[in-house]
Amino acid sequence: MLQVISVLLENKPGALMRVTGLLTARGYNIESLTVARTLDPDLSRMSIVVDVEERLRSQVIKQMNKLVNVLQATDLTDCPAVCREMTLLRVRAPLEKRATIIKEAEIFGARVVDSSIDGFVIEATGDSEKLDEFLDVMQSYGDIDVTRSGAIAVSLELRKLRLQPPIHLAASLAEAEEEETNGVLNG
Amino acid sequence: MSNLMNGAKILLECLAREGVDCFFGYPGGVTLPFYDALYEHSIKHVLVRHEENACFAASGYARATGKVGVCCATSGPGATNLVTGLVDSLMDSIPVVAITGQVTSKLIGSDAFQEADTFGITRSCTKHNYMVKTVAELPQIIHEAFYLAASGRPGPVLVDIPKDIFQAQGHYTPVDQIHLRGYRVTTDGHTGQIRRAAQMIWESERPMVYAGGGIIAAGAETELKDFVERADVPAVCTLMGLGGLSSNHPNFISMPGMHGSYAANMALSGCDLLIALGVRFDDRVTGRLAAFAPHARVIHVDIDPAEISKNRQADIPIVGDVKRVLQKLNRVIGELEPQLRTKTAPGRRAWWKQIREWKDQHPYDSPRSDSEIKPQHLMAEIDRLSGGEAIVATDVGQHQMWAAQLIRFNHPRLWINSGGLGAMGFGLPAAIGAQFARPDKLVFAIVGDGGFQMSIPELATIASYGLPVKIIVMNNGYLGMVRQWQELFYNNRLSSVQLDCFPDAEKLAGAYGFRGSTVENPRELAVALEAAVREPGPYLLNVRVTPFENVYPMVPAGGAINEMVLSAPLTAAK
Numbered sequence: 001m002l003q004v005i006s007v008l009l010e011n012k013p014g015a016l017m018r019v020t021g022l023l024t025a026r027g028y029n030i031e032s033l034t035v036a037r038t039l040d041p042d043l044s045r046m047s048i049v050v051d052v053e054e055r056l057r058s059q060v061i062k063q064m065n066k067l068v069n070v071l072q073a074t075d076l077t078d079c080p081a082v083c084r085e086m087t088l089l090r091v092r093a094p095l096e097k098r099a100t101i102i103k104e105a106e107i108f109g110a111r112v113v114d115s116s117i118d119g120f121v122i123e124a125t126g127d128s129e130k131l132d133e134f135l136d137v138m139q140s141y142g143d144i145d146v147t148r149s150g151a152i153a154v155s156l157e158l159r160k161l162r163l164q165p166p167i168h169l170a171a172s173l174a175e176a177e178e179e180e181t182n183g184v185l186n187g
Numbered sequence: 188m189s190n191l192m193n194g195a196k197i198l199l200e201c202l203a204r205e206g207v208d209c210f211f212g213y214p215g216g217v218t219l220p221f222y223d224a225l226y227e228h229s230i231k232h233v234l235v236r237h238e239e240n241a242c243f244a245a246s247g248y249a250r251a252t253g254k255v256g257v258c259c260a261t262s263g264p265g266a267t268n269l270v271t272g273l274v275d276s277l278m279d280s281i282p283v284v285a286i287t288g289q290v291t292s293k294l295i296g297s298d299a300f301q302e303a304d305t306f307g308i309t310r311s312c313t314k315h316n317y318m319v320k321t322v323a324e325l326p327q328i329i330h331e332a333f334y335l336a337a338s339g340r341p342g343p344v345l346v347d348i349p350k351d352i353f354q355a356q357g358h359y360t361p362v363d364q365i366h367l368r369g370y371r372v373t374t375d376g377h378t379g380q381i382r383r384a385a386q387m388i389w390e391s392e393r394p395m396v397y398a399g400g401g402i403i404a405a406g407a408e409t410e411l412k413d414f415v416e417r418a419d420v421p422a423v424c425t426l427m428g429l430g431g432l433s434s435n436h437p438n439f440i441s442m443p444g445m446h447g448s449y450a451a452n453m454a455l456s457g458c459d460l461l462i463a464l465g466v467r468f469d470d471r472v473t474g475r476l477a478a479f480a481p482h483a484r485v486i487h488v489d490i491d492p493a494e495i496s497k498n499r500q501a502d503i504p505i506v507g508d509v510k511r512v513l514q515k516l517n518r519v520i521g522e523l524e525p526q527l528r529t530k531t532a533p534g535r536r537a538w539w540k541q542i543r544e545w546k547d548q549h550p551y552d553s554p555r556s557d558s559e560i561k562p563q564h565l566m567a568e569i570d571r572l573s574g575g576e577a578i579v580a581t582d583v584g585q586h587q588m589w590a591a592q593l594i595r596f597n598h599p600r601l602w603i604n605s606g607g608l609g610a611m612g613f614g615l616p617a618a619i620g621a622q623f624a625r626p627d628k629l630v631f632a633i634v635g636d637g638g639f640q641m642s643i644p645e646l647a648t649i650a651s652y653g654l655p656v657k658i659i660v661m662n663n664g665y666l667g668m669v670r671q672w673q674e675l676f677y678n679n680r681l682s683s684v685q686l687d688c689f690p691d692a693e694k695l696a697g698a699y700g701f702r703g704s705t706v707e708n709p710r711e712l713a714v715a716l717e718a719a720v721r722e723p724g725p726y727l728l729n730v731r732v733t734p735f736e737n738v739y740p741m742v743p744a745g746g747a748i749n750e751m752v753l754s755a756p757l758t759a760a761k
Binding site for chain 1: 306307310311314316318334335362363365367368369371372491492497
């Protein structure tokens with residue numbers, strides 16, 4: 001069973017690497033990763049699917065929370081959350097099989113988004129296990145090419161976001177400036 | 188206040204505003220505009236002889252003062268040479284800001300001359316890093332960098348600045364505030380947890396304080412002293428925490444760990460309550476983790492939530508600045524004392540008696556010889572001259588352990604060494620940084636013959652600035668610590684550890700224009716050290732010591748800390 005970590009982070013260059021670096025530095029593989037901006041365009045929401053033992057996972061999440069660019073990292077594995085994934089697949093199928101394929105796709109709630117002489121492009125969403133099943137079925141109709149989005153997840157619990165308020169430099173620099181006038185700089 | 192100037196001048200304005208009085212660096216192609224601006228500025232630039240040493244010197248400066256140390260290097264090789272120093276500061280939580288030049292923005296990614304992906308390379312070597320994209324954001328980034336380096340759990344922050352940013356004109360307006368939404372630091376410990384901790388402390392019969400670098404970083408030495416006295420608790424200080432509680436304090440039970448004292452390791456193994464203050468349960472302290480303080484409940488105070496329960500589950504976790512937490516804890520301890528103290532008093536008396544016995548049974552080994560200088564003899568002599576007041580910067584290896592064991596420190600920020608990373612070549616440049624920070628202080632650089640030879644270029648820096656650093660080379664002709672392990676665990680097959688051709692110290696120092704000498708007779712050691720200390724300028728003293736002396740006590744790798752080897756086994760091959 002894979003686990004999902006949800007990370008709210010600043011939409012800045014390098015932020016993604018800082019988060020994933022904590023996993024890769026320990027030799028963990030990332031099963032899937034999605035990231036896109038949130039309602040606030042300065043922020044991104046990232047969903048990471050991993051296979052990391054619980055104690056280490058909680059350690060890694062603590063370290064993600066320490067990152068300056070990360071506002072909140074949460075383990076959604078054992079929390080009430082909805083987790084979905086999308087797949088796009090291209091099926092090459094002869095004309096006579098097409099009706100059956102469309103019917104089969106409908107059973108899975110999938111829909112055709114493009115059609116040509118060679119075949120279809122079908123879009124399906126669902127939890128990852130259900131998509132696995134769907135892809136198995138589709139494979140029986142011929143050659144398929146698959147792109148999966150990786151899981152995205154949303155927590156059902158309201159989580160309080162603790163943020164650092166602005167820091168006034170005048171106060172934090174007062175001490176340093178005092179030393180300056182004591183002649184260290186001017187001396 | 189707003190005026191037009193180039194990025195290089197803006198950077199200098201920001202450094203001045205942060206109170207930077209001197210910094211360490213080495214110029215190069217892309218930092219030319221910055222060094223040009225520096226030419227007429229009052230901030231002092233110390234020209235080292237290798238960028239790695241610029242970072243070590245900045246670290247030494249920071250360790251000696253608590254202020255942010257600053258270093259500067261050019262792009263490409265300059266920046267990559269900083270890496271070891273950055274990791275050293277990261278491991279030991281030392282506030283350092285590194286400024287690196289980068290190739291012109293439009294050349295980034297084109298494999299330009301002296302280009303390296305500094306931002307990528309140093310991501311995991313720093314607490315945070317930046318690449319500056321516009322001259323307008325430069326002041327904000329510099330002040331953020333200083334704030335991040337010094338606040339919370341301190342650490343190194345790197346700012347990579349492309350050449351065109353140094354050259355670009357911008358309106359400099361002093362920045363009023365910085366906003367780091369995701370940087371949450373908890374400084375005040377949870378009051379309820381602190382109360383529970385106080386209760387647990389009075390209920391304990393065999394409590395131990397395990398204090399580390401966090402005490403030094405937080406400036407919590409007064410609070411720690413107050414705490415151990417009020418709560419009547421013995422304390423060990425880790426390698427990073429030495430000086431956090433004065434070595435002369437009656438409650439101080441020396442250093443624990445792989446080469447810690449018998450008493451410190453036995454006390455940690457026997458305690459029923461471990462009060463962990465600004466420590467990270469490092470493997471060199473705990474030995475086999477499962478056997479570490481096996482009977483103890485754990486109170487763990489640390490400003491970094493990721494340290495709590497990382498290696499050892501805490502019964503009472505307290506996230507906060509250890510100085511503030513101890514202030515609160517000391518108040519509550521006092522309030523609870525009358526009702527709780529009497530119950531555990533007999534147990535406490537027995538515990539103290541036991542600890543004193545351990546101390547008496549096996550103090551640190553300090554052998555002397557008439558024919559050769561024992562390394563422990565050297566450290567004892569330096570201790571005598573220091574009297575707990577000198578700054579002692581060391582390199583890494585046997586000499587570092589003997590110095591930690593045998594030299595006393597009455598105050599924090601006197602003992603300077605690369606604890607976490609264990610970087611050889613650290614001691615001499617760190618001593619340079621410390622001497623710039625504290626020109627009033629007697630500074631010893633105690634180095635091995637291995638590490639010293641990694642630092643020889645900096646003799647020029649010492650000579651050039653006339654720094655009165657006393658360089659004491661503990662010269663056993665070997666990479667001693669590796670040789671010790673080969674002797675004990677690899678059938679004495681001494682592979683690539685002998686360091687021959689050590690230069691003549693008098694000639695070497697003389698070549699740089701200062702004095703040096705070699706001493707090998709134990710009867711001449713004290714006089715030689717005194718002469719070095721009396722010398723108004725720098726001094727290089729090469730001390731030939733017994734080549735085959737080993738550091739004891741020793742906890743073999745993977746062993747429990749109460750399973751110490753106390754002295755050389757009789758069968759040890761020589």
